[in-house]
Amino acid sequence: MNQHFDKRRERLNLFQALFTKPKTIKITEKELDFVVCPKCNKAIESSEIKKHISVCPQCDYHFPLTAFQRIDSIFDNGSFYEVYAKATSTGLNNFPDYLNKLTRYQKETSLNEAVVVGTARLNDIKVAVAIMDSRFMMGSMGQIVGEKITRIIELAHRRKYPLIIFTASGGARMQEGIMSLMQMAKTSAALERFNQAGGFYLTVLTHPTTGGVSASFAMLGDIIIAEPQALIGFAGRRVIEKTVKEQLPDNFQTSEFLYEKGFIDQIVHRKDLRNKLYQCLLFHKESK
Amino acid sequence: MNQISAWERVTIARNPNRPKSLDIIPLLFDHFFECAGDRHYGDDKALIGGIAFFEGTPVTVLAQSKGRTLDENMKCNFGMLHPEGYRKALRLAQQAEKFKRPIITIVDTAGAYPGQMAEERGQAEAIAKNLQFFSQIKTPVITIVLSxxxxxxxxxxxxxxxxxxxENAxxxxxxxxxxxxILWKDDSRVKEAAELLECTSYDLQNKGIVDWIVPESNKGFENDISYSISLIKDQIRNDLVKLNKLKLNQLLDLRYEKxxxxxSKL
Incomplete structure (x- = not known):
């Protein structure tokens, strides 16, 4: 019974961690920063977290990474060259309060949109990459996100680069309505052309990857890798619980669940990710 | 025409008396031969698939199917597909491609089914694969959004x-x-929501997504089905002639471009 409660608490903590930013406790005298792990509740020195690429050294909880933290953790130092950095959704739409919201997220994240795209090198292999950032409006995909991703697919196609996309998204962006939905078709079409040309496409599913993003480019990789314990699925848990009116399994819609059901090739711990990606790139060095 | 509000159109679209896929398939096509199953898991009755003649030309028909009564709806899961429905559509589309049959799809669904089993069997993957495959399938595809x-x-x-x-879909x-x-935590503000969603046929035509609006009789679609049906037939006939004239790479380039x-502005 106790075990049951522990499990539930753990899940609740994980869920809450989605909506709360990690607490930083400042101890002024020593100038030491601590972060409380939302899973195991232990306080960990910030420098320690940093050393472990934002993974809790106690319980392996993977903290969300910002797009640029991700880039630093994977690609050769200084090799990332960003394209379309300035693209923003300004003026696309007259949805109430949408522009204000965008501006607020832009200030908070220092990003212009929920995805960062460009080229980079991994152990000197050139790749085209897109990295989503869940801090920006839950990483939702509107027209700009869809267009940036489509353009980086097309760039990979033209230059015959392998393509790596790190997903982190709640799905299509509601505020842009049907135009967001259509981005699913647009990105998938671009991927199909890349696919037919023999391009190699790898996706890394990170927390969370749901809705319209999971139902388009996230699930179309030649190789699909997921980070441990990421939330991955199509419909929201609450929506499903409302429909089926029963309790869902604890690990429902986690990486581990999808792996078990056969939708993911490997679950890879963040400390091993760079090497695994390199290995996959080596296998496909000859593909166009 | 445009004075009908978005919300009114939503209610018209959802009216149980409005013709369903199973009503219009026999009116549009002859000798419909149903093909069941996704060959992996099962048969999803929310997606009716098969082969038929359109004015003498074999076509593949893929239709999302809603029922009118509770019984009918239980059978077809209220028109909400499981992954096997999407995989059945994909299977039959690949077959259509092999035999160079044009594909006619009929859309009528509130959405993919949000259920535990649907997630377990890969709802997201099934939808993604359809988006990818249909984007470059080597045969003409025409979609009719019914309701x-x-x-x-x-x-x-x-x-x-x-x-x-x-028109009223x-x-x-x-x-x-x-x-x-989701926006206002208040699901009574549906009228406002419908307007903001820009979900009518005219909205979608303005955005360049919908190519042609199927006119509905002033008496109501359900009271004069043949009015709309004969117009759709004319349109399909004309479009198939145009699409069949294209070289394969033109067809695929134009679909990609669409x-x-x-x-596409940044």
Missing amino acids: EGGSGGALALSVADRIYMF VYSILSPEGFAS FRKIG
Whole structure:
């Protein structure tokens, strides 16, 4: 019974961690920063977290990474060259309060949109990459996100680069309505052309990857890798619980669940990710 | 025509008396031969697939199927597909490609089914694969949005060379109820939500997504089905002639461009 409660608490903590930013406790005298792990509740020195690429050294909880933290953790130092950095959704739409919201997220994240795209090198292999950032409006995909991703697919196609996309998204962006939905078709079409040309496409599913993003480019990789314990699925848990009116399994819609059901090739711990990606790139060095 | 509000169109689209896929298939096509099953898991009755003649030409028909009565709806899961429905559509589309049969899809769904089993069997993957495959399938595809087009579940059958939409059909990223409840935590503000969603046939035509609006009789679609049906037949006939004239790479380039240009400014 106790075990049951522990499990539930753990899940609740994980869920809450989605909506709360990690607490930083400042101890002024020593100038030491601590972060409380939302899973195991232990306080960990910030420098320690940093050393472990934002993974809790106690319980392996993977903290969300910002797009640029991700880039630093994977690609050769200084090799990332960003394209379309300035693209923003300004003026696309007259949805109430949408522009204000965008501006607020832009200030908070220092990003212009929920995805960062460009080229980079991994152990000197050139790749085209897109990295989503869940801090920006839950990483939702509107027209700009869809267009940036489509353009980086097309760039990979033209230059015959392998393509790596790190997903982190709640799905299509509601505020842009049907135009967001259509981005699913647009990105998938671009991927199909890349696919037919023999391009190699790898996706890394990170927390969370749901809705319209999971139902388009996230699930179309030649190789699909997921980070441990990421939330991955199509419909929201609450929506499903409302429909089926029963309790869902604890690990429902986690990486581990999808792996078990056969939708993911490997679950890879963040400390091993760079090497695994390199290995996959080596296998496909000859593909166009 | 335009004085009908978005919400009124939503209610018209959802009217149980409005003709369903199973009503219009025999009116549009002859000798419909149903093909069941996805060859992996099972048969999803929310997606009716098969082969038929359109004015003498063999075509593959893929239709999302809603029922009228509770009994009918239980059978077809209220028109909400499981992954096997999307995989059945994909299987039959690949077969159509092999025999160079044009594909006619009929969209009528509130969305893909949000259930535990659907997730376990890969709802997201099934939809994604359809989007990818239909985008470059080597045969003409025409989509008819009959009544309700909801989110990715509808989009998975809407990647086509031509998209027709019934005048009073609606097509949106999610239902007005869902939209209102997420945005304002108040699902009674559905009328406002419907307007904001820009979900009517005219909205979608303005955005360049819908190519042709299927006119509905002033007496109501259900009271004069043949009025709309004969117009659709004319349109399909003309479009198939045009699409069949294209070289394969032109057909595929034009379809790519149709979706590529949606929101392509940076």
